[in-house]
Amino acid sequence: MFNQLGLIGCGLMGGSFALALKKAGLVKRVIGYSKSPSTVEKARRLGVIDIAAESALLAVSGSDIVLIAVPVAATEATFKAIRHLVDPTVLMMDVGSTKRDVVDAARRVLKERLPGFVPAHPIAGREVAGIEHADAALYQGRKTILTPLPQTNPLLVQRATDAWSAVGCQVLKMTPEHHDAAFAAVSHLPHLLAFAYMNAMAEQPAGQEYLSLAGPGFRDFSRIAASDPTVWRDILLSNREEILKQSEAFRHALELMERQMRDWNGPALQELIQSASDARSQWHLGPKPAASR
Amino acid sequence: MFNQLGLIGCGLMGGSFALALKKAGLVKRVIGYSKSPSTVEKARRLGVIDIAAESALLAVSGSDIVLIAVPVAATEATFKAIRHLVDPTVLMMDVGSTKRDVVDAARRVLKERLPGFVPAHPIAGREVAGIEHADAALYQGRKTILTPLPQTNPLLVQRATDAWSAVGCQVLKMTPEHHDAAFAAVSHLPHLLAFAYMNAMAEQPAGQEYLSLAGPGFRDFSRIAASDPTVWRDILLSNREEILKQSEAFRHALELMERQMRDWNGPALQELIQSASDARSQWHLGPKPAASR
Known part of the structure:
Protein backbone atom coordinates (compact mmCIF):
# COMPACT_ATOMS: atom_id res chain seq x y z
CA MET A 1 0.00 0.00 0.00
CA THR A 175 19.40 -6.39 -18.33
CA PRO A 176 18.79 -3.07 -20.14
CA GLU A 177 20.93 -4.34 -23.04
CA HIS A 178 18.95 -7.52 -23.44
CA HIS A 179 15.70 -5.57 -23.22
CA ASP A 180 16.68 -3.17 -25.98
CA ALA A 181 17.84 -5.96 -28.29
CA ALA A 182 14.60 -7.89 -27.81
CA PHE A 183 12.29 -4.91 -28.28
CA ALA A 184 14.15 -3.70 -31.34
CA ALA A 185 13.08 -7.05 -32.82
CA VAL A 186 9.50 -7.45 -31.63
CA SER A 187 8.32 -3.85 -31.31
CA HIS A 188 10.58 -1.13 -32.70
CA LEU A 189 11.19 -2.76 -36.10
CA PRO A 190 7.47 -3.48 -36.70
CA HIS A 191 6.74 0.18 -35.97
CA LEU A 192 9.47 1.33 -38.35
CA LEU A 193 8.13 -0.97 -41.07
CA ALA A 194 4.55 0.15 -40.53
CA PHE A 195 5.56 3.84 -40.71
CA ALA A 196 7.53 3.27 -43.91
CA TYR A 197 4.69 1.26 -45.41
CA MET A 198 2.09 3.98 -44.71
CA ASN A 199 4.37 6.63 -46.20
CA ALA A 200 4.90 4.53 -49.32
CA MET A 201 1.10 4.24 -49.67
CA ALA A 202 0.28 7.87 -48.98
CA GLU A 203 2.90 9.15 -51.41
CA GLN A 204 1.68 7.39 -54.53
CA PRO A 205 -0.77 9.16 -56.85
CA ALA A 206 -3.51 6.52 -56.47
CA GLY A 207 -2.70 5.96 -52.79
CA GLN A 208 -5.89 7.42 -51.36
CA GLU A 209 -8.08 5.37 -53.66
CA TYR A 210 -6.11 2.20 -52.96
CA LEU A 211 -6.47 2.81 -49.23
CA SER A 212 -10.25 3.07 -49.60
CA LEU A 213 -10.21 -0.58 -50.75
CA ALA A 214 -8.13 -1.91 -47.87
CA GLY A 215 -9.55 -4.62 -45.63
CA PRO A 216 -9.00 -6.15 -42.20
CA GLY A 217 -5.51 -7.45 -43.06
CA PHE A 218 -4.36 -3.91 -43.79
CA ARG A 219 -6.16 -2.61 -40.70
CA ASP A 220 -4.23 -4.84 -38.31
CA PHE A 221 -0.89 -4.70 -40.11
CA SER A 222 -0.83 -0.90 -40.18
CA ARG A 223 -2.49 -0.14 -36.83
CA ILE A 224 0.78 0.70 -35.07
CA ALA A 225 1.63 3.26 -37.79
CA ALA A 226 -0.84 5.59 -36.04
CA SER A 227 1.38 5.71 -32.95
CA ASP A 228 2.55 8.93 -31.36
CA PRO A 229 5.27 10.64 -33.48
CA THR A 230 7.20 12.23 -30.59
CA VAL A 231 7.36 9.03 -28.59
CA TRP A 232 8.48 7.02 -31.60
CA ARG A 233 11.02 9.53 -32.85
CA ASP A 234 12.72 9.14 -29.46
CA ILE A 235 12.55 5.34 -29.51
CA LEU A 236 13.85 5.00 -33.08
CA LEU A 237 16.74 7.32 -32.30
CA SER A 238 17.71 6.05 -28.87
CA ASN A 239 17.74 2.37 -29.88
CA ARG A 240 18.84 2.91 -33.46
CA GLU A 241 21.81 0.50 -33.50
CA GLU A 242 19.68 -2.48 -32.50
CA ILE A 243 16.82 -1.42 -34.77
CA LEU A 244 19.08 -0.98 -37.81
CA LYS A 245 20.53 -4.41 -37.14
CA GLN A 246 17.02 -5.90 -37.10
CA SER A 247 16.07 -3.96 -40.20
CA GLU A 248 19.02 -5.43 -42.04
CA ALA A 249 17.93 -8.97 -41.12
CA PHE A 250 14.43 -8.10 -42.31
CA ARG A 251 15.63 -6.71 -45.63
CA HIS A 252 17.65 -9.85 -46.17
CA ALA A 253 14.54 -12.02 -45.59
CA LEU A 254 12.52 -9.77 -47.92
CA GLU A 255 15.12 -10.01 -50.68
CA LEU A 256 15.12 -13.79 -50.36
CA MET A 257 11.36 -13.89 -50.96
CA GLU A 258 11.55 -11.44 -53.85
CA ARG A 259 14.23 -13.53 -55.50
CA GLN A 260 11.92 -16.57 -55.47
CA MET A 261 9.16 -14.44 -56.97
CA ARG A 262 11.46 -13.18 -59.73
CA ASP A 263 12.71 -16.73 -60.41
CA TRP A 264 9.11 -18.01 -60.46
CA ASN A 265 10.25 -20.57 -57.89
CA GLY A 266 6.93 -21.73 -56.43
CA PRO A 267 8.23 -24.48 -54.13
CA ALA A 268 10.95 -22.28 -52.56
CA LEU A 269 8.51 -19.40 -52.14
CA GLN A 270 5.93 -21.65 -50.54
CA GLU A 271 8.56 -23.00 -48.14
CA LEU A 272 9.43 -19.46 -47.03
CA ILE A 273 5.76 -18.59 -46.49
CA GLN A 274 5.25 -21.88 -44.65
CA SER A 275 8.05 -21.15 -42.18
CA ALA A 276 6.67 -17.65 -41.56
CA SER A 277 3.16 -19.00 -41.18
CA ASP A 278 4.29 -21.72 -38.77
CA ALA A 279 6.30 -19.28 -36.66
CA ARG A 280 3.31 -16.94 -36.38
CA SER A 281 0.77 -19.72 -35.73
CA GLN A 282 2.85 -21.01 -32.83
CA TRP A 283 2.95 -17.61 -31.16
CA HIS A 284 0.48 -16.63 -28.44
CA LEU A 285 -0.01 -13.39 -26.59
CA GLY A 286 -0.13 -13.30 -22.86
CA PRO A 287 1.64 -14.54 -19.78
CA LYS A 288 3.45 -17.84 -20.19
CA PRO A 289 6.79 -19.13 -18.96
CA ALA A 290 9.42 -16.85 -20.44
CA ALA A 291 13.14 -16.43 -19.95
CA SER A 292 13.93 -14.09 -17.08
CA ARG A 293 17.38 -12.76 -16.49
CA MET B 1 -33.44 -16.37 -55.39
CA THR B 175 -10.99 -3.34 -64.25
CA PRO B 176 -8.87 -6.42 -63.41
CA GLU B 177 -5.71 -4.32 -63.97
CA HIS B 178 -6.83 -1.63 -61.55
CA HIS B 179 -7.83 -4.26 -59.02
CA ASP B 180 -4.45 -5.97 -59.10
CA ALA B 181 -2.52 -2.71 -58.78
CA ALA B 182 -4.63 -1.63 -55.81
CA PHE B 183 -4.43 -4.94 -53.97
CA ALA B 184 -0.71 -5.28 -54.54
CA ALA B 185 -0.51 -2.08 -52.48
CA VAL B 186 -3.04 -2.64 -49.69
CA SER B 187 -2.98 -6.42 -49.30
CA HIS B 188 -0.28 -8.35 -51.13
CA LEU B 189 2.65 -6.17 -50.05
CA PRO B 190 1.63 -6.20 -46.35
CA HIS B 191 1.50 -10.00 -46.52
CA LEU B 192 4.93 -10.18 -48.15
CA LEU B 193 6.37 -7.85 -45.49
CA ALA B 194 4.76 -9.80 -42.66
CA PHE B 195 6.12 -13.12 -44.02
CA ALA B 196 9.62 -11.67 -44.38
CA TYR B 197 9.45 -10.14 -40.91
CA MET B 198 8.42 -13.42 -39.26
CA ASN B 199 11.21 -15.28 -41.07
CA ALA B 200 13.77 -12.69 -39.95
CA MET B 201 12.57 -13.18 -36.36
CA ALA B 202 12.44 -16.96 -36.43
CA GLU B 203 15.91 -17.28 -37.94
CA GLN B 204 17.87 -15.40 -35.30
CA PRO B 205 19.40 -17.32 -32.39
CA ALA B 206 17.46 -15.41 -29.73
CA GLY B 207 14.32 -15.24 -31.90
CA GLN B 208 12.14 -17.53 -29.80
CA GLU B 209 12.94 -15.72 -26.60
CA TYR B 210 12.35 -12.32 -28.22
CA LEU B 211 8.99 -13.54 -29.52
CA SER B 212 7.96 -14.57 -26.01
CA LEU B 213 8.19 -10.88 -25.05
CA ALA B 214 6.10 -9.55 -27.92
CA GLY B 215 2.97 -7.55 -27.17
CA PRO B 216 -0.25 -6.47 -28.87
CA GLY B 217 1.55 -4.32 -31.47
CA PHE B 218 3.40 -7.38 -32.72
CA ARG B 219 0.24 -9.47 -32.55
CA ASP B 220 -1.67 -7.24 -34.95
CA PHE B 221 1.25 -6.38 -37.24
CA SER B 222 2.17 -10.02 -37.81
CA ARG B 223 -1.30 -11.60 -37.82
CA ILE B 224 -1.45 -11.95 -41.62
CA ALA B 225 1.88 -13.84 -41.62
CA ALA B 226 -0.10 -16.88 -40.45
CA SER B 227 -2.02 -16.94 -43.77
CA ASP B 228 -2.31 -20.03 -45.94
CA PRO B 229 1.03 -20.76 -47.73
CA THR B 230 -0.49 -22.28 -50.89
CA VAL B 231 -2.94 -19.44 -51.42
CA TRP B 232 -0.26 -16.82 -50.88
CA ARG B 233 2.38 -18.53 -53.00
CA ASP B 234 -0.11 -18.25 -55.87
CA ILE B 235 -0.95 -14.61 -55.16
CA LEU B 236 2.67 -13.49 -54.79
CA LEU B 237 3.58 -15.20 -58.06
CA SER B 238 0.59 -14.25 -60.17
CA ASN B 239 0.69 -10.55 -59.24
CA ARG B 240 4.45 -10.31 -58.82
CA GLU B 241 5.10 -7.32 -61.11
CA GLU B 242 2.72 -5.06 -59.18
CA ILE B 243 3.89 -6.41 -55.83
CA LEU B 244 7.58 -5.90 -56.66
CA LYS B 245 6.76 -2.34 -57.75
CA GLN B 246 5.08 -1.70 -54.40
CA SER B 247 7.93 -3.34 -52.54
CA GLU B 248 10.38 -1.00 -54.22
CA ALA B 249 8.36 2.03 -53.12
CA PHE B 250 8.28 0.59 -49.61
CA ARG B 251 12.02 0.01 -49.51
CA HIS B 252 12.58 3.56 -50.64
CA ALA B 253 10.40 4.87 -47.78
CA LEU B 254 12.23 2.59 -45.32
CA GLU B 255 15.65 3.79 -46.47
CA LEU B 256 14.52 7.39 -46.06
CA MET B 257 13.61 6.75 -42.42
CA GLU B 258 16.81 4.83 -41.75
CA ARG B 259 18.85 7.68 -43.19
CA GLN B 260 17.28 10.10 -40.68
CA MET B 261 18.03 7.65 -37.88
CA ARG B 262 21.68 7.35 -38.98
CA ASP B 263 21.98 11.14 -39.31
CA TRP B 264 20.38 11.57 -35.88
CA ASN B 265 17.93 13.94 -37.61
CA GLY B 266 15.10 14.10 -35.05
CA PRO B 267 12.92 16.72 -36.78
CA ALA B 268 13.04 14.99 -40.19
CA LEU B 269 12.36 11.60 -38.59
CA GLN B 270 9.45 12.98 -36.61
CA GLU B 271 7.99 14.50 -39.78
CA LEU B 272 8.11 11.12 -41.52
CA ILE B 273 6.43 9.40 -38.58
CA GLN B 274 3.86 12.20 -38.39
CA SER B 275 2.85 11.76 -42.04
CA ALA B 276 2.54 7.99 -41.57
CA SER B 277 0.57 8.46 -38.38
CA ASP B 278 -1.76 11.00 -40.00
CA ALA B 279 -2.36 8.77 -43.03
CA ARG B 280 -3.22 5.82 -40.80
CA SER B 281 -5.38 7.85 -38.39
CA GLN B 282 -7.48 9.15 -41.26
CA TRP B 283 -8.20 5.65 -42.55
CA HIS B 284 -11.35 3.77 -41.59
CA LEU B 285 -12.48 0.25 -42.38
CA GLY B 286 -15.85 -0.41 -43.86
CA PRO B 287 -18.23 0.76 -46.56
CA LYS B 288 -17.90 4.40 -47.50
CA PRO B 289 -18.02 6.24 -50.81
CA ALA B 290 -15.17 4.85 -52.88
CA ALA B 291 -14.09 5.20 -56.50
CA SER B 292 -15.83 2.71 -58.75
CA ARG B 293 -14.76 2.11 -62.29
Missing part, protein backbone atom coordinates in the same frame (compact mmCIF):
# COMPACT_ATOMS: atom_id res chain seq x y z
CA PHE A 2 1.29 3.42 -0.93
CA ASN A 3 0.32 6.74 0.57
CA GLN A 4 0.99 8.97 -2.41
CA LEU A 5 1.83 8.38 -6.05
CA GLY A 6 3.78 11.20 -7.63
CA LEU A 7 2.97 11.06 -11.33
CA ILE A 8 5.24 12.99 -13.69
CA GLY A 9 3.64 13.05 -17.14
CA CYS A 10 -0.15 12.75 -17.22
CA GLY A 11 -0.60 10.82 -20.47
CA LEU A 12 -2.04 7.47 -21.52
CA MET A 13 0.61 5.36 -19.77
CA GLY A 14 0.92 7.35 -16.54
CA GLY A 15 -2.79 8.06 -16.26
CA SER A 16 -3.65 4.39 -16.74
CA PHE A 17 -1.16 3.37 -14.04
CA ALA A 18 -2.69 5.89 -11.61
CA LEU A 19 -6.21 4.64 -12.33
CA ALA A 20 -5.17 0.99 -12.05
CA LEU A 21 -3.32 1.55 -8.75
CA LYS A 22 -6.36 3.39 -7.36
CA LYS A 23 -8.70 0.66 -8.55
CA ALA A 24 -6.55 -1.98 -6.88
CA GLY A 25 -6.83 0.03 -3.66
CA LEU A 26 -3.06 0.37 -3.52
CA VAL A 27 -2.69 4.14 -3.28
CA LYS A 28 -4.40 6.78 -1.15
CA ARG A 29 -3.84 9.80 -3.37
CA VAL A 30 -2.19 10.79 -6.63
CA ILE A 31 -0.36 14.05 -7.18
CA GLY A 32 0.32 14.76 -10.83
CA TYR A 33 2.46 17.03 -12.96
CA SER A 34 2.61 17.59 -16.71
CA LYS A 35 4.48 20.17 -18.76
CA SER A 36 1.17 21.51 -20.03
CA PRO A 37 -1.03 23.03 -17.27
CA SER A 38 -4.18 22.21 -19.26
CA THR A 39 -3.23 18.50 -19.25
CA VAL A 40 -2.81 18.52 -15.48
CA GLU A 41 -6.14 20.26 -15.12
CA LYS A 42 -7.80 17.69 -17.41
CA ALA A 43 -6.24 14.83 -15.42
CA ARG A 44 -7.66 16.32 -12.22
CA ARG A 45 -11.10 16.85 -13.76
CA LEU A 46 -11.15 13.24 -14.99
CA GLY A 47 -10.24 11.99 -11.52
CA VAL A 48 -6.97 10.42 -12.69
CA ILE A 49 -5.02 12.59 -10.24
CA ASP A 50 -6.27 14.12 -7.01
CA ILE A 51 -3.88 17.05 -6.68
CA ALA A 52 -2.18 19.10 -9.40
CA ALA A 53 1.53 19.72 -8.77
CA GLU A 54 3.11 22.88 -10.10
CA SER A 55 6.42 21.22 -10.85
CA ALA A 56 7.91 17.75 -11.22
CA LEU A 57 9.83 18.35 -8.00
CA LEU A 58 6.61 19.09 -6.11
CA ALA A 59 5.08 15.86 -7.44
CA VAL A 60 7.99 13.93 -5.89
CA SER A 61 7.78 15.74 -2.56
CA GLY A 62 6.06 13.54 0.02
CA SER A 63 5.41 10.69 -2.45
CA ASP A 64 6.35 7.12 -1.53
CA ILE A 65 6.03 5.96 -5.13
CA VAL A 66 7.02 8.03 -8.17
CA LEU A 67 6.24 7.21 -11.80
CA ILE A 68 8.00 9.10 -14.58
CA ALA A 69 5.81 8.71 -17.67
CA VAL A 70 7.26 11.23 -20.12
CA PRO A 71 8.60 10.71 -23.67
CA VAL A 72 11.94 8.88 -23.41
CA ALA A 73 13.93 11.91 -24.59
CA ALA A 74 12.55 14.00 -21.71
CA THR A 75 13.64 11.51 -19.04
CA GLU A 76 17.07 13.02 -18.38
CA ALA A 77 15.64 16.54 -17.94
CA THR A 78 13.07 15.08 -15.55
CA PHE A 79 15.78 13.37 -13.49
CA LYS A 80 17.61 16.72 -13.27
CA ALA A 81 14.46 18.55 -12.19
CA ILE A 82 13.74 16.14 -9.32
CA ARG A 83 17.14 14.80 -8.26
CA HIS A 84 17.34 16.80 -5.03
CA LEU A 85 14.24 15.03 -3.71
CA VAL A 86 15.04 11.56 -5.04
CA ASP A 87 15.29 9.26 -2.04
CA PRO A 88 17.20 5.99 -2.60
CA THR A 89 14.71 4.25 -0.31
CA VAL A 90 11.62 5.45 -2.22
CA LEU A 91 10.42 3.57 -5.30
CA MET A 92 10.84 5.57 -8.52
CA MET A 93 10.08 4.03 -11.92
CA ASP A 94 9.72 5.04 -15.54
CA VAL A 95 7.67 3.44 -18.35
CA GLY A 96 10.04 3.99 -21.27
CA SER A 97 10.09 1.63 -24.26
CA THR A 98 13.89 1.78 -24.36
CA LYS A 99 16.02 1.10 -21.33
CA ARG A 100 19.73 1.62 -22.06
CA ASP A 101 19.31 5.34 -22.67
CA VAL A 102 17.13 5.76 -19.56
CA VAL A 103 19.60 3.86 -17.41
CA ASP A 104 22.52 5.90 -18.81
CA ALA A 105 20.68 9.11 -17.98
CA ALA A 106 19.89 7.84 -14.49
CA ARG A 107 23.56 6.99 -13.90
CA ARG A 108 24.69 10.43 -15.12
CA VAL A 109 22.16 12.42 -13.10
CA LEU A 110 21.16 10.45 -10.03
CA LYS A 111 24.60 9.24 -8.89
CA GLU A 112 24.39 8.16 -5.22
CA ARG A 113 20.59 8.31 -5.46
CA LEU A 114 20.57 5.72 -8.26
CA PRO A 115 19.47 2.79 -5.97
CA GLY A 116 15.96 4.29 -5.77
CA PHE A 117 15.33 3.98 -9.49
CA VAL A 118 13.76 0.78 -10.87
CA PRO A 119 13.66 1.05 -14.68
CA ALA A 120 10.37 -0.38 -15.99
CA HIS A 121 8.76 -1.03 -19.34
CA PRO A 122 5.12 -2.09 -19.28
CA ILE A 123 4.36 -3.68 -22.67
CA ALA A 124 1.06 -1.99 -23.26
CA GLY A 125 -0.14 0.95 -25.22
CA ARG A 126 -2.61 2.13 -27.71
CA GLU A 127 -2.39 4.05 -30.97
CA VAL A 128 -4.15 6.96 -29.26
CA ALA A 129 -2.29 9.11 -26.77
CA GLY A 130 -3.44 11.46 -24.05
CA ILE A 131 -4.96 11.42 -20.60
CA GLU A 132 -8.50 11.19 -22.01
CA HIS A 133 -7.75 7.62 -23.08
CA ALA A 134 -6.33 6.56 -19.71
CA ASP A 135 -7.80 3.20 -18.75
CA ALA A 136 -7.51 1.26 -15.48
CA ALA A 137 -7.46 -1.97 -17.55
CA LEU A 138 -4.62 -0.97 -19.88
CA TYR A 139 -2.07 -3.18 -18.07
CA GLN A 140 -4.36 -6.13 -17.43
CA GLY A 141 -2.88 -9.35 -18.82
CA ARG A 142 0.26 -7.61 -20.12
CA LYS A 143 3.92 -8.04 -19.28
CA THR A 144 6.13 -5.51 -17.51
CA ILE A 145 9.90 -5.71 -17.87
CA LEU A 146 12.09 -4.44 -15.04
CA THR A 147 15.77 -3.79 -15.80
CA PRO A 148 17.34 -3.22 -12.36
CA LEU A 149 21.05 -2.36 -12.07
CA PRO A 150 23.52 -3.97 -9.69
CA GLN A 151 23.12 -0.84 -7.53
CA THR A 152 19.32 -0.93 -7.45
CA ASN A 153 17.79 -1.42 -4.01
CA PRO A 154 16.41 -5.01 -4.06
CA LEU A 155 13.58 -4.10 -1.71
CA LEU A 156 12.38 -1.54 -4.24
CA VAL A 157 12.61 -4.11 -7.07
CA GLN A 158 10.26 -6.24 -4.97
CA ARG A 159 7.88 -3.32 -4.39
CA ALA A 160 7.92 -2.56 -8.12
CA THR A 161 7.15 -6.21 -8.87
CA ASP A 162 4.24 -6.13 -6.43
CA ALA A 163 2.85 -2.88 -7.87
CA TRP A 164 2.89 -4.07 -11.50
CA SER A 165 1.51 -7.46 -10.48
CA ALA A 166 -1.32 -5.70 -8.67
CA VAL A 167 -2.36 -3.86 -11.84
CA GLY A 168 -2.48 -7.16 -13.75
CA CYS A 169 0.99 -7.63 -15.22
CA GLN A 170 3.34 -10.56 -15.39
CA VAL A 171 6.70 -9.11 -14.28
CA LEU A 172 10.00 -10.16 -15.91
CA LYS A 173 13.54 -9.01 -15.16
CA MET A 174 16.45 -8.66 -17.57
CA PHE B 2 -31.36 -19.26 -56.67
CA ASN B 3 -32.35 -22.89 -56.91
CA GLN B 4 -28.94 -24.46 -56.60
CA LEU B 5 -25.46 -23.21 -55.74
CA GLY B 6 -22.69 -25.27 -57.25
CA LEU B 7 -19.69 -24.81 -54.97
CA ILE B 8 -16.29 -25.84 -56.31
CA GLY B 9 -13.80 -25.76 -53.47
CA CYS B 10 -15.23 -26.31 -49.98
CA GLY B 11 -12.89 -24.11 -47.95
CA LEU B 12 -13.24 -21.05 -45.73
CA MET B 13 -14.25 -18.66 -48.52
CA GLY B 14 -16.61 -20.95 -50.43
CA GLY B 15 -18.11 -22.52 -47.34
CA SER B 16 -18.80 -19.12 -45.81
CA PHE B 17 -20.51 -17.95 -49.02
CA ALA B 18 -22.74 -21.05 -49.03
CA LEU B 19 -23.68 -20.53 -45.38
CA ALA B 20 -24.35 -16.82 -45.89
CA LEU B 21 -26.48 -17.39 -48.98
CA LYS B 22 -28.49 -20.03 -47.11
CA LYS B 23 -28.90 -17.77 -44.11
CA ALA B 24 -30.15 -14.96 -46.37
CA GLY B 25 -32.71 -17.42 -47.73
CA LEU B 26 -31.34 -16.93 -51.23
CA VAL B 27 -30.60 -20.52 -52.21
CA LYS B 28 -32.59 -23.74 -51.96
CA ARG B 29 -29.70 -26.21 -51.98
CA VAL B 30 -25.93 -26.34 -52.25
CA ILE B 31 -24.03 -29.00 -54.14
CA GLY B 32 -20.34 -29.02 -53.36
CA TYR B 33 -17.12 -30.44 -54.72
CA SER B 34 -13.56 -30.43 -53.40
CA LYS B 35 -10.45 -32.22 -54.60
CA SER B 36 -10.28 -34.07 -51.28
CA PRO B 37 -13.25 -36.42 -50.67
CA SER B 38 -12.86 -36.05 -46.92
CA THR B 39 -13.29 -32.28 -47.22
CA VAL B 40 -16.52 -32.71 -49.17
CA GLU B 41 -17.74 -35.17 -46.58
CA LYS B 42 -16.88 -32.75 -43.77
CA ALA B 43 -18.70 -29.93 -45.57
CA ARG B 44 -21.79 -32.12 -45.84
CA ARG B 45 -21.60 -33.19 -42.22
CA LEU B 46 -21.28 -29.56 -41.11
CA GLY B 47 -24.34 -28.63 -43.18
CA VAL B 48 -22.40 -26.24 -45.39
CA ILE B 49 -23.38 -28.22 -48.48
CA ASP B 50 -26.45 -30.42 -48.95
CA ILE B 51 -25.16 -32.75 -51.64
CA ALA B 52 -21.64 -33.97 -52.36
CA ALA B 53 -20.66 -33.83 -56.04
CA GLU B 54 -18.17 -36.34 -57.36
CA SER B 55 -16.61 -33.91 -59.79
CA ALA B 56 -16.44 -30.18 -60.45
CA LEU B 57 -18.49 -30.78 -63.59
CA LEU B 58 -21.27 -32.47 -61.60
CA ALA B 59 -21.35 -29.50 -59.20
CA VAL B 60 -22.06 -27.22 -62.17
CA SER B 61 -24.74 -29.46 -63.63
CA GLY B 62 -28.20 -28.09 -62.83
CA SER B 63 -26.84 -25.14 -60.79
CA ASP B 64 -28.09 -21.62 -61.50
CA ILE B 65 -25.21 -20.07 -59.55
CA VAL B 66 -21.65 -21.42 -59.48
CA LEU B 67 -18.87 -20.30 -57.16
CA ILE B 68 -15.29 -21.34 -57.85
CA ALA B 69 -13.43 -21.03 -54.55
CA VAL B 70 -10.13 -22.79 -55.21
CA PRO B 71 -6.55 -21.49 -54.87
CA VAL B 72 -5.90 -19.01 -57.69
CA ALA B 73 -3.42 -21.32 -59.44
CA ALA B 74 -6.09 -24.05 -59.70
CA THR B 75 -8.62 -21.78 -61.44
CA GLU B 76 -7.59 -22.57 -65.01
CA ALA B 77 -7.74 -26.34 -64.41
CA THR B 78 -11.19 -25.85 -62.90
CA PHE B 79 -12.38 -23.87 -65.93
CA LYS B 80 -11.16 -26.73 -68.14
CA ALA B 81 -12.92 -29.34 -66.04
CA ILE B 82 -16.29 -27.59 -66.24
CA ARG B 83 -16.26 -25.67 -69.53
CA HIS B 84 -18.66 -28.02 -71.35
CA LEU B 85 -21.39 -27.20 -68.86
CA VAL B 86 -20.64 -23.47 -68.50
CA ASP B 87 -23.77 -21.61 -69.62
CA PRO B 88 -23.25 -17.96 -70.60
CA THR B 89 -26.64 -17.15 -69.08
CA VAL B 90 -25.82 -18.75 -65.70
CA LEU B 91 -23.92 -16.77 -63.06
CA MET B 92 -20.43 -18.15 -62.41
CA MET B 93 -18.00 -16.36 -60.08
CA ASP B 94 -14.67 -16.90 -58.39
CA VAL B 95 -13.28 -15.44 -55.16
CA GLY B 96 -9.62 -15.03 -56.13
CA SER B 97 -7.44 -12.32 -54.61
CA THR B 98 -5.87 -11.61 -58.00
CA LYS B 99 -7.94 -10.88 -61.07
CA ARG B 100 -5.76 -10.47 -64.18
CA ASP B 101 -4.55 -14.06 -64.08
CA VAL B 102 -8.06 -15.40 -63.48
CA VAL B 103 -9.48 -13.30 -66.32
CA ASP B 104 -6.67 -14.41 -68.65
CA ALA B 105 -7.41 -18.05 -67.82
CA ALA B 106 -11.13 -17.49 -68.40
CA ARG B 107 -10.45 -15.93 -71.81
CA ARG B 108 -8.19 -18.81 -72.81
CA VAL B 109 -10.51 -21.59 -71.68
CA LEU B 110 -14.09 -20.36 -71.78
CA LYS B 111 -14.08 -18.54 -75.15
CA GLU B 112 -17.72 -18.07 -76.32
CA ARG B 113 -18.89 -19.03 -72.81
CA LEU B 114 -16.93 -16.14 -71.26
CA PRO B 115 -20.04 -13.89 -70.79
CA GLY B 116 -21.24 -16.15 -67.94
CA PHE B 117 -18.19 -15.47 -65.78
CA VAL B 118 -18.26 -12.55 -63.34
CA PRO B 119 -14.81 -12.31 -61.69
CA ALA B 120 -15.21 -11.47 -58.01
CA HIS B 121 -12.94 -10.74 -55.06
CA PRO B 122 -14.60 -10.53 -51.66
CA ILE B 123 -12.21 -8.69 -49.33
CA ALA B 124 -12.54 -10.97 -46.38
CA GLY B 125 -10.60 -13.81 -44.93
CA ARG B 126 -9.04 -15.14 -41.86
CA GLU B 127 -5.61 -16.48 -40.98
CA VAL B 128 -7.17 -19.92 -40.53
CA ALA B 129 -8.26 -21.92 -43.57
CA GLY B 130 -10.62 -24.84 -44.02
CA ILE B 131 -14.30 -25.64 -44.06
CA GLU B 132 -14.42 -26.01 -40.26
CA HIS B 133 -13.95 -22.24 -39.98
CA ALA B 134 -16.68 -21.38 -42.50
CA ASP B 135 -18.83 -18.61 -41.07
CA ALA B 136 -22.09 -17.12 -42.40
CA ALA B 137 -20.94 -13.71 -41.09
CA LEU B 138 -17.52 -13.70 -42.84
CA TYR B 139 -18.66 -11.25 -45.55
CA GLN B 140 -20.76 -9.01 -43.33
CA GLY B 141 -19.65 -5.37 -43.62
CA ARG B 142 -16.90 -6.18 -46.14
CA LYS B 143 -16.36 -5.06 -49.72
CA THR B 144 -16.56 -7.25 -52.81
CA ILE B 145 -14.86 -6.16 -56.01
CA LEU B 146 -16.27 -7.29 -59.35
CA THR B 147 -14.05 -7.00 -62.42
CA PRO B 148 -16.43 -7.69 -65.33
CA LEU B 149 -15.09 -7.71 -68.90
CA PRO B 150 -16.64 -5.95 -71.89
CA GLN B 151 -18.08 -9.35 -72.90
CA THR B 152 -19.59 -10.13 -69.49
CA ASN B 153 -23.39 -10.48 -69.48
CA PRO B 154 -24.63 -7.31 -67.68
CA LEU B 155 -27.63 -9.15 -66.25
CA LEU B 156 -25.26 -11.53 -64.49
CA VAL B 157 -23.19 -8.62 -63.16
CA GLN B 158 -26.42 -7.37 -61.61
CA ARG B 159 -27.23 -10.80 -60.15
CA ALA B 160 -23.69 -11.01 -58.76
CA THR B 161 -24.10 -7.56 -57.20
CA ASP B 162 -27.38 -8.63 -55.62
CA ALA B 163 -25.92 -11.87 -54.26
CA TRP B 164 -22.88 -10.22 -52.60
CA SER B 165 -25.05 -7.39 -51.29
CA ALA B 166 -27.40 -9.98 -49.76
CA VAL B 167 -24.53 -11.54 -47.78
CA GLY B 168 -23.57 -8.13 -46.39
CA CYS B 169 -21.03 -6.70 -48.84
CA GLN B 170 -20.64 -3.32 -50.44
CA VAL B 171 -20.02 -4.10 -54.12
CA LEU B 172 -17.55 -2.13 -56.25
CA LYS B 173 -16.63 -2.54 -59.91
CA MET B 174 -13.27 -1.91 -61.57
